[in-house]
Amino acid sequence: MTVPATRRVTLRRAALAAGALALPAAVRPAPSVAQDEDEAVALEDFLVEAIVLEQIAVLAYATAAGELDGEPRLSRTLERFERQEQIHATALRSALDSIGVDPPNAPASPDDVGAIEDADRLDGERAAELIDLLGELARLGDRDARLEYLVDLEQEQLRFYLAQAPTLDAEDILRTGAEIAACQAQHVVVLREALGVAPAEAVPELPDPADATD
Amino acid sequence: MSITRRRLIATAGGGVAAAGAGTVLAACGGDGRPERTAERDAGLLQAALTAEATLSGVYDLATEQALAPQVAAAVTAFGEQSREHVALLSSQIEEAGGAADDSAGPLPAGESVVEAIRVGIEESIAASHDVVGELSTIEARHAVYRVMVADAAQLAAIRGVLGEQQVPVAFVTGAPEPPLAVEPEDRESEDGS
Numbered sequence: 330m331t332v333p334a335t336r337r338v339t340l341r342r343a344a345l346a347a348g349a350l351a352l353p354a355a356v357r358p359a360p361s362v363a364q365d366e367d368e369a370v371a372l373e374d375f376l377v378e379a380i381v382l383e384q385i386a387v388l389a390y391a392t393a394a395g396e397l398d399g400e401p402r403l404s405r406t407l408e409r410f411e412r413q414e415q416i417h418a419t420a421l422r423s424a425l426d427s428i429g430v431d432p433p434n435a436p437a438s439p440d441d442v443g444a445i446e447d448a449d450r451l452d453g454e455r456a457a458e459l460i461d462l463l464g465e466l467a468r469l470g471d472r473d474a475r476l477e478y479l480v481d482l483e484q485e486q487l488r489f490y491l492a493q494a495p496t497l498d499a500e501d502i503l504r505t506g507a508e509i510a511a512c513q514a515q516h517v518v519v520l521r522e523a524l525g526v527a528p529a530e531a532v533p534e535l536p537d538p539a540d541a542t543d
Numbered sequence: 544m545s546i547t548r549r550r551l552i553a554t555a556g557g558g559v560a561a562a563g564a565g566t567v568l569a570a571c572g573g574d575g576r577p578e579r580t581a582e583r584d585a586g587l588l589q590a591a592l593t594a595e596a597t598l599s600g601v602y603d604l605a606t607e608q609a610l611a612p613q614v615a616a617a618v619t620a621f622g623e624q625s626r627e628h629v630a631l632l633s634s635q636i637e638e639a640g641g642a643a644d645d646s647a648g649p650l651p652a653g654e655s656v657v658e659a660i661r662v663g664i665e666e667s668i669a670a671s672h673d674v675v676g677e678l679s680t681i682e683a684r685h686a687v688y689r690v691m692v693a694d695a696a697q698l699a700a701i702r703g704v705l706g707e708q709q710v711p712v713a714f715v716t717g718a719p720e721p722p723l724a725v726e727p728e729d730r731e732s733e734d735g736s
Contacts, residue, residue, distance in 0.1 A: 413713035491692065495684035500576075500676035507675050507688055511668065511695030511715035518699040519709050527613055528700035529620040535689055 368498055369428070375493050375502075376425040377433060377450040378459075379509075382486050383418035384435040384444070385463050387411055389482055392439075392466060393475040400472075403523055407479075410516055417509050424502070439467035476524050483517045484533055486510070491536055579679035585641025587674035591687055592632040593648050594670035598663040598694070599625040600647035605656045614657065614704050621660075621697045628690045635686045657704055664698045669717030691717075 390411035397404040422432040433448035442460045445451070451459070462482065469475050487510055494506030514533050521531035577583060602622030610618060633643035651666060653659030671691035678684045699709040 410710065413710070416713040487692065491685070491688050495681050495688050503676040503684065504672065505714070507672060507691050508714035508716055510688065510692045512710060512713055514692045514696040515699035515710040515715065518696050518703070522700075522703060527616060528703060529613070529617040531700055532621075532624075532693065532696040535693060 372497055372499060372502065373425065373428065373430050374450050375497060376421050377430070377448055378455065378489065378493075380418055380421045380425065381433050381445055381448055381451065381459055382489060383414050383421060384433070385459070386414040386482055386486065387418060388436055388439070389466055389479055390414060393479060396475065397472065406519060413512060417512070420505065436463055439463055473524060476520050480517055480520045483513045483520065486513045487517070487533055488536055579677065581639045581679060584678050584680065584683050585636050585639040587677055588632055588636045588639065588683060588687070589641065589644065591670045591674055591690065592629065592636065592643060592645060594667040595625060595628045595632060595690060596645045597647040597650060598667045599629055601650055601660050601663040604650065605660060608656050610656075617700055617704065618660070621700075624693060624697070628693065631686050632690065635683050639683065657701060661698065661701050661705065664694050664701060665717050665719060667717070668694045668698065668715065672716050
């Protein structure tokens, strides 16, 4: 993290004062500074993990698209999904940057673990899981293994967005998180259909809302 | 220094990213937002419920039509999922102290029943999208997230049946996608089947 703590605190407080990170001040009954700080930290944690996942997805789609020489249409589709994941990552990086936190670097390859290790706000256990997820990309074999990996990666993103985004109070982030998650769900359908799954069974499994709030 | 939807979309760049977001952008920002309360939640959730109940009605109608086996299987599965969404939203309205009305609105028109389904799904996604940022409880937001995301997946599948691009935009709002968002060479089903 290269942004000095004092700048981060100043930017966070400025954003909170503008009612942008969380709800407008008028909406809540005299929130304490501690509550605002908690919300800001939760938002930062959410954005960092979301960005790491999106950036792994960008690399995964780019890799898969480049290895489908015999299927130009599917390759083009994966390239479009790569662009869509990059659009998500760019939007989220902008959001994080605007509150004075340096976004995590994008991994350049499956063994670029530093991109995740250097990301502040990720706890050690979660960082290790994401490093495993990234590293798995180097060990994939055939076409179907790559598509199944992408399905699993999209499902991981869906679990994350559905569990974490609704806990945030910022209206814009709530809406944007839903829009991104909806796009990820659509990716799952296309990937599964490319694996030969019928449309009726291609929709993703979603966590039960009761489980998500536990 | 702020995170706003306008800023997110502008930074993401490109017409694809901004597709369909105009209405939302126009409604964003500024003061005077109403207070988040359980009472207001009930009304917001009712709007999402009516759209989902309407979609459920379209699926019910579709099950009476002669459809190709693979399409009929999707209609049956998605219709069941839609009924679960109606029950989920109804329970959230009751949690918020309201009385759920699961009546369907006017069924959407289409040149075929599958196109009517697509319109119904888009309208349901748009209704969820409209309210998800304004709900007061995490539980209500979880429910609407689940409905919106599942509907989006159905939309991709139905677009595939119709031979359309299944994921034309990076941010799904439920608004009809502008033609420029679709690349001509990719108008067929995404996987080329």
